[in-house]
Amino acid sequence: MKLLLFGMLAEDIGKQEIVLETFRDVNSLRKYLLEHYPILRNKQFMIAVNKQKADKNITLSENDEIALIPPFAGG
Amino acid sequence: MSEEKIETKKQFFIDGAISPTLISGMLAKHSKKTGIGAHDIFLGQVRADIINGHAVKAIEYSAYTEMADNELARIREEIIGTFNLTCAHILHSIGMVNTGEICLLVLVSSVHRKAVFDACLEMVERIKKEVPIFGKEVFEDGTHVWKENVD
Numbered sequence: 001m002k003l004l005l006f007g008m009l010a011e012d013i014g015k016q017e018i019v020l021e022t023f024r025d026v027n028s029l030r031k032y033l034l035e036h037y038p039i040l041r042n043k044q045f046m047i048a049v050n051k052q053k054a055d056k057n058i059t060l061s062e063n064d065e066i067a068l069i070p071p072f073a074g075g
Numbered sequence: 076m077s078e079e080k081i082e083t084k085k086q087f088f089i090d091g092a093i094s095p096t097l098i099s100g101m102l103a104k105h106s107k108k109t110g111i112g113a114h115d116i117f118l119g120q121v122r123a124d125i126i127n128g129h130a131v132k133a134i135e136y137s138a139y140t141e142m143a144d145n146e147l148a149r150i151r152e153e154i155i156g157t158f159n160l161t162c163a164h165i166l167h168s169i170g171m172v173n174t175g176e177i178c179l180l181v182l183v184s185s186v187h188r189k190a191v192f193d194a195c196l197e198m199v200e201r202i203k204k205e206v207p208i209f210g211k212e213v214f215e216d217g218t219h220v221w222k223e224n225v226d
Contacts, residue, residue: 006139007209008221051142067139073222074167074208075119075179
């Protein structure tokens with residue numbers, strides 16, 4: 001599955017996109033990311049699935065568009 | 076960016092600063108909507124904040140554009156409905172905007188003044204809180220920090 005990165009998170013990880021194995025749900029994806037990208041551990045971010053904020057631990061599938069989104073700074 | 080594009084309701088982003096000419100052009104287009112009795116306009120300007128002794132010279136904006144478009148369209152529709160607006164326009168910069176330049180425009184119009192004051196405030200607050208737009212505050216020496224909106 002494809003993971004899009006934005007703002008400071010893209011800068012910290014050094015990529016705007018990462019291809020990952022498919023995770024079963026948002027919690028397992030989050031756990032993997034924190035293990036493999038320790039720089040995320042002290043960062044505030046939210047996960048969006050198909051351009052919607054994932055508040056709950058929703059189930060993921062191969063073709064979902066996942067994004068790691070840092071704090072907003074519009075305006 | 077052409078003015079026609081601004082007429083398209085879902086065109087929320089513009090490359091670089093929002094010029095005073097563009098703003099006056101948008102306002103002028105409302106003269107034919109004679110049911111309108113009040114406009115309120117909010118213009119966000121890039122401020123030369125001093126952070127750890129360094130002066131900000133510009134903000135470089137980026138966005139999760141597709142999600143931001145959806146969120147902006149939703150906010151706009153909801154606020155038009157809530158306040159019974161005649162129309163509403165949102166324009167936000169992408170890319171580099173220097174200090175002193177305009178990076179956000181919210182223009183709301185209605186029959187009477189109360190609705191536009193309330194709608195404009197709510198629109199700006201919600202844009203800051205709910206839309207995935209990111210900003211890098213760039214200093215004179217080329218270094219930067221990431222901006223984060225606070226309440």
